[in-house]
Amino acid sequence: MTTGLHEFNLASRRAEEAAARRFQAVQWLKSVVGQLGIPNQPSEKEFISCLRNGMILCNAINKIHPGAVSKVVENYSYLNGEYQLPPAYQYFENVRNFLVALETLRLPGFEASDLEKDNLESGSVTKVVDCILGLKAYHECKITSNGNGLYKHVKTPTFQLSATKIQPLSASKTSRHLDMSTVRDTNDCTDGESDKLKEIAKLFADHIFNSKENIDENLISLENGTGNPRANFEKIISRYPELQSVFKNLLSEGTLKPPELKSMLLEELPVHEEDQSSRSLLHKTNCNHKRLLKTQEKELSVLKTLFIKTKQDFKEFQVHLQRDLMELGNQMQEMSSAAQGYYKVVEENRKLYNMVQDLKGNIRVYCRVRPIFNSEMNGVIDYIGKDGSLFVLDPSKPYKDARKTFQFNQVFGPTATQDDVFRETQPLIRSVMDGYNVCIFAYGQTGSGKTYTMSGPPGRSATEMGINYLALSDLFLICDKRKDMMTEDDGLSLPDATMHSVNSTKDVLQLMEAGEVNRAVSSTSMNNRSSRSHSIFMVHVRGKDTSGGTLRSCLHLVDLAGSERVDKSEVTGDRLKEAQYINKSLSCLGDVISALAQKNSHIPYRNSKLTLLLQDSLGGQAKTLMFAHLSPEEDSFGETISTLKFAQRVSTVELGAARAHKETREVMHLKEQIENLKKALGTEENNNVSNSGAKEVKSPFGRPFATTERTPPRLRRLSIENCSNTKANLEDRKGIKSPLASRRAQRLSLEGPKSCKNEENCKGDPTMEVHQLKNPRSPLSSYQNRAVKVEGRTSIPQLQLLQTPVKGASRNDIQMISVDSRTNGKGSQIRKSLRTIGKLINGSEKRKENIPADPRSPVANNFSHIKSPDTSNAKTMRRQSLTGVMPPGQERSRRSSIGGKPIENGVNVTDTRNAKTPPPMRSASKIGKKWA
Ligand SMILES: Nc1ncnc2c1ncn2[C@@H]1O[C@H](COP(=O)(O)OP(=O)(O)OP(=O)(O)O)[C@@H](O)[C@H]1O
Numbered sequence: 001m002t003t004g005l006h007e008f009n010l011a012s013r014r015a016e017e018a019a020a021r022r023f024q025a026v027q028w029l030k031s032v033v034g035q036l037g038i039p040n041q042p043s044e045k046e047f048i049s050c051l052r053n054g055m056i057l058c059n060a061i062n063k064i065h066p067g068a069v070s071k072v073v074e075n076y077s078y079l080n081g082e083y084q085l086p087p088a089y090q091y092f093e094n095v096r097n098f099l100v101a102l103e104t105l106r107l108p109g110f111e112a113s114d115l116e117k118d119n120l121e122s123g124s125v126t127k128v129v130d131c132i133l134g135l136k137a138y139h140e141c142k143i144t145s146n147g148n149g150l151y152k153h154v155k156t157p158t159f160q161l162s163a164t165k166i167q168p169l170s171a172s173k174t175s176r177h178l179d180m181s182t183v184r185d186t187n188d189c190t191d192g193e194s195d196k197l198k199e200i201a202k203l204f205a206d207h208i209f210n211s212k213e214n215i216d217e218n219l220i221s222l223e224n225g226t227g228n229p230r231a232n233f234e235k236i237i238s239r240y241p242e243l244q245s246v247f248k249n250l251l252s253e254g255t256l257k258p259p260e261l262k263s264m265l266l267e268e269l270p271v272h273e274e275d276q277s278s279r280s281l282l283h284k285t286n287c288n289h290k291r292l293l294k295t296q297e298k299e300l301s302v303l304k305t306l307f308i309k310t311k312q313d314f315k316e317f318q319v320h321l322q323r324d325l326m327e328l329g330n331q332m333q334e335m336s337s338a339a340q341g342y343y344k345v346v347e348e349n350r351k352l353y354n355m356v357q358d359l360k361g362n363i364r365v366y367c368r369v370r371p372i373f374n375s376e377m378n379g380v381i382d383y384i385g386k387d388g389s390l391f392v393l394d395p396s397k398p399y400k401d402a403r404k405t406f407q408f409n410q411v412f413g414p415t416a417t418q419d420d421v422f423r424e425t426q427p428l429i430r431s432v433m434d435g436y437n438v439c440i441f442a443y444g445q446t447g448s449g450k451t452y453t454m455s456g457p458p459g460r461s462a463t464e465m466g467i468n469y470l471a472l473s474d475l476f477l478i479c480d481k482r483k484d485m486m487t488e489d490d491g492l493s494l495p496d497a498t499m500h501s502v503n504s505t506k507d508v509l510q511l512m513e514a515g516e517v518n519r520a521v522s523s524t525s526m527n528n529r530s531s532r533s534h535s536i537f538m539v540h541v542r543g544k545d546t547s548g549g550t551l552r553s554c555l556h557l558v559d560l561a562g563s564e565r566v567d568k569s570e571v572t573g574d575r576l577k578e579a580q581y582i583n584k585s586l587s588c589l590g591d592v593i594s595a596l597a598q599k600n601s602h603i604p605y606r607n608s609k610l611t612l613l614l615q616d617s618l619g620g621q622a623k624t625l626m627f628a629h630l631s632p633e634e635d636s637f638g639e640t641i642s643t644l645k646f647a648q649r650v651s652t653v654e655l656g657a658a659r660a661h662k663e664t665r666e667v668m669h670l671k672e673q674i675e676n677l678k679k680a681l682g683t684e685e686n687n688n689v690s691n692s693g694a695k696e697v698k699s700p701f702g703r704p705f706a707t708t709e710r711t712p713p714r715l716r717r718l719s720i721e722n723c724s725n726t727k728a729n730l731e732d733r734k735g736i737k738s739p740l741a742s743r744r745a746q747r748l749s750l751e752g753p754k755s756c757k758n759e760e761n762c763k764g765d766p767t768m769e770v771h772q773l774k775n776p777r778s779p780l781s782s783y784q785n786r787a788v789k790v791e792g793r794t795s796i797p798q799l800q801l802l803q804t805p806v807k808g809a810s811r812n813d814i815q816m817i818s819v820d821s822r823t824n825g826k827g828s829q830i831r832k833s834l835r836t837i838g839k840l841i842n843g844s845e846k847r848k849e850n851i852p853a854d855p856r857s858p859v860a861n862n863f864s865h866i867k868s869p870d871t872s873n874a875k876t877m878r879r880q881s882l883t884g885v886m887p888p889g890q891e892r893s894r895r896s897s898i899g900g901k902p903i904e905n906g907v908n909v910t911d912t913r914n915a916k917t918p919p920p921m922r923s924a925s926k927i928g929k930k931w932a
Contacts, residue, residue: 025132054094068101365651370449371414435551439617444629445639446562454559473505
């Protein structure tokens with residue numbers, strides 16, 4: 001391995017040296033003949049190619065030794081008037097002439113075939129380079145000696161060096177071609193001695209050179225006798241036994257003297273100098289290489305560092321990128337969850353907004369846009385927001401000015417299904433089961449889809465059922481779950497309307513269908529099946545909770561007849577009249593809404609039967625929902641805008657927070673007491689009337705009024721909660737005149753079947769006793785004194801009916817009815833009511849003659865025209881009005897007339913039959929509410 005490496009080193013060193021020598025040769029040739037047309041450091045091939053035609057060589061030798069080659073064949077010869085390339089053999093002439101000239105100058109030459117490129121590998125180039133460098137040395141020698149110097153050619157130092165090292169001296173001897181001619185001329189030595197001497201000098205020079213000694217110092221020491229040159233010589237010579245004798249002889253003969261030795265060494269010196277320069281060149285090249293290597297190493301290390309840094313940067317970048325990607329992903333997720341959250345919040349906001357609206361008592365307004373049926377028609381709906389916003393476009397204006405914005409609790413687009421609509425309505429409907437009165441009414445122009453929403457289309461499928469059906473089946477569902485909720489027939493105040501008990505959705509469907517059959521429907525140019533009347537569907541609900549309390553509520557489902565422009569609907573005759581009535585009643589509804597929105601003290605409910613009927617829902621503590629229906633077609637834009645404006649106005653109406661109609665057991669008992677008292681009072685009045693000649697008591701509708709068993713008028717006592725008490729406290733009482741009892745009776749008379757039922761219940765109540773109070777001045781004190789507490793609740797052992805107080809009776813006495821501050825609010829309210837009854841009873845006598853007739857009072861209005869048996873007798877009249885008992889012969893016909901015919905001052909002037917319309921629902925409901 002070491003040998004191989006050594007050989008490799010040697011070969012590369014040789015190659016480097018050969019290159020350096022070629023460089024020298026080229027440089028010299030260039031300095032002599034000018035540009036050669038090859039690089040400064042040519043390859044062997046380039047070098048030989050350049051010299052092959054012999055021209056450069058001939059010119060060079062001619063420069064050194066003019067005329068050495070008499071005729072040089074040039075590149076182009078002028079022949080027959082034109083330049084021609086000379087044939088190849090003429091070039092060969094050049095080479096041959098050059099070699100001859102060399103021989104003449106006794107300079108080493110080469111074979112002509114060495115210039116052939118095929119011989120490059122056999123070391124031919126070295127011979128040519130040697131030749132040129134010999135020529136150079138000859139030239140330099142000639143210059144330095146001004147043409148008189150001796151020149152002795154020495155073979156290339158590389159060869160010599162390697163030869164000295166590798167080959168024995170004998171071998172080197174043969175290989176060298178030393179021209180000693182000049183030496184021979186100047187030297188007395190024999191050829192053999194001279195050769196030996198030169199050999200010794202050469203060895204000495206090699207030694208100095210190889211041992212890296214300072215040549216100059218060695219020479220000085222040789223010259224001056226300082227140092228020990230002789231010892232050096234001897235040392236060198238000792239290695240060559242054949243030379244030792246010669247050397248000794250020379251020294252002993254005195255032939256070899258230091259100056260001679262010096263000159264001999266000087267002869268050798270050029271060779272060494274030459275060698276030195278080539279070495280220095282080599283060294284330089286090596287140094288350059290090393291420097292280059294070092295620089296490259298440095299650069300490599302820099303690159304390495306850079307690479308490592310870049311790698312690190314890349315890794316960091318990768319980490320950053322991954323982190324960024326993760327962050328981006330997280331942000332995306334956050335954004336998507338934020339978007340989802342946004343929609344949730346919008347939904348939540350809407351619910352909260354609805355809740356606030358409910359708390360404020362605002363009428364809830366939903367808007368529903370039906371699909372466009374005429375595909376050629378443009379729509380006016382621009383945008384429907386999930387938050388209840390609605391943008392419509394005015395087709396007569398350019399887009400930027402056309403937009404009108406409205407805000408409602410919810411807007412349903414044309415694609416909304418019945419189920420979607422019901423889902424948003426369901427909570428409201430369910431609150432009926434919690435004791436709230438609920439009213440849902442559908443409003444909108446004709447053909448906008450009111451009936452579709454409330455009932456569904458004709459021949460509807462299960463999925464097309466409207467709110468009426470879905471609401472009822474939902475209520476029954478809840479009923480089934482709670483088991484204790486039963487519909488109740490109560491509170492009907494419409495003539496010709498009938499009350500039916502229903503136990504299932506099927507019952508309701510049958511009833512509704514019957515109602516629909518009765519409803520007037522006809523075809524107009526706006527709607528094939530236009531409803532020509534309002535449809536009101538009322539559901540009364542009564543239930544008991546686990547604590548024994550009851551709740552009552554009412555659900556009104558109203559499908560109004562559509563407003564229409566008669567010119568558009570093209571109706572005539574009766575249809576036209578209907579349309580006018582419909583529009584009038586709707587405009588009355590608008591007036592009521594306006595008055596409510598402006599919080600006017602007077603609300604014109606009585607201007608139409610429709611508003612009277614909806615009075616509880618629009619003015620009471622009910623939850624009210626309006627569906628504003630829109631026809632999206634361009635040609636309905638005017639109606640659409642007026643519907644939207646109306647709906648917007650409705651949404652500003654504050655009715656006050658809805659209240660549940662729940663009653664605790666105690667309140668129920670108190671109410672029962674009051675009912676009984678009122679009935680007892682009514683009975684007494686009946687007796688009075690019958691005693692005075694009336695044969696039959698009839699309700700305002702002409703039905704026989706429910707009668708209760710007569711009780712002795714002067715001995716009345718009501719026993720509550722099975723508390724039997726002593727009769728000591730029972731006091732005589734004169735006839736009691738209770739306007740409330742009278743009103744209640746009046747309401748009961750409107751309720752028809754229920755009244756009878758209640759009366760029967762009362763009749764069969766074994767605990768009912770009526771006593772007259774003895775102490776008129778303090779009618780309740782004894783009752784109050786006997787109030788006891790049972791299980792935390794106040795139990796009223798006995799309530800005695802009040803005797804009409806005598807003049808000057810203290811009001812404070814009546815107010816003392818407040819029994820126990822711990823009783824609940826409703827209880828105390830009831831007691832207040834009891835006080836009020838007392839007051840009414842007390843005050844009735846006093847006020848009866850002085851009450852100014854209120855032209856608007858429903859009671860007064862409805863009864864002002866009724867002829868009582870003795871119209872001049874105000875007392876009797878008042879009693880009648882309070883008890884609701886009509887004098888015989890004052891029967892009233894019943895007729896369903898909620899078709900919207902306006903009432904003026906409580907009397908329908910357009911329809912004389914309406915004069916018989918029973919007292920409006922308000923009177924009854926107000927009483928009901930008072931007691932609630
Ligand atoms: N949301 C809807 N989807 C599909 N069809 C609808 C929708 N709303 C209404 N319609 C259809 O439009 C037509 C008119 O509807 P509808 O009779 O309910 O209007 P209306 O407001 O009650 O009219 P009118 O006041 O004249 O009684 C009907 O054929 C109905 O089926």
